[in-house]
Amino acid sequence: MPVKKLLPPLCVLALGLLAGADDKPKADDVKAKLKGTWELVSVESGGENFPQEKLKGQRMTFEGDKVSYTLGGDKSEQGTFTVDPATTPPELDLLPPEESGRGQVKMIYHLDGDTLKLAAYKDAKQRRPKGFDDKDAIVITLKRVKP
Secondary structure (H helix, E strand, O other): OOHHHHHHHHHHHHHHHHHHOOOOOOHHHHHHHHOEEEEEEEEEEOOEEOOHHHHOOEEEEEEOOEEEEEEOOOOEEEEEEEEEOOOOOOEEEEEOOHHHOOOOEEEEEEEEOOEEEEEEOOOOOOOOOOOOOOOOOEEEEEEEOOO
């Protein structure tokens, strides 16, 4: 087959491969997957797990770019969040309300179906962990609450 006849199909194939190369998740897609209420099931810091009784009633609810945290009982707080799924590992930043006096919390996340893992440092305003196996990170595991 002459080269001139092969060029158009090869160009189409190459363009298709290039278009497929940008299959990184988009922030809006991740936010759609996060939508709903998530219950804390474990918190680990320095290789030690927090007692389960301290986690009871602690939840996070994501809706659009808003997040609310229920800290147990009737304590709750609302803020916003951003995600950047194009980074490795993907990043999630919590922005508490300004009046709380706390700044942005820099985290990483891993979303696998109905399980969400978050990791942050105690000084999360300054830096974020490079991975979930970082011994200085606090790793939070949440499960989606089924309606």
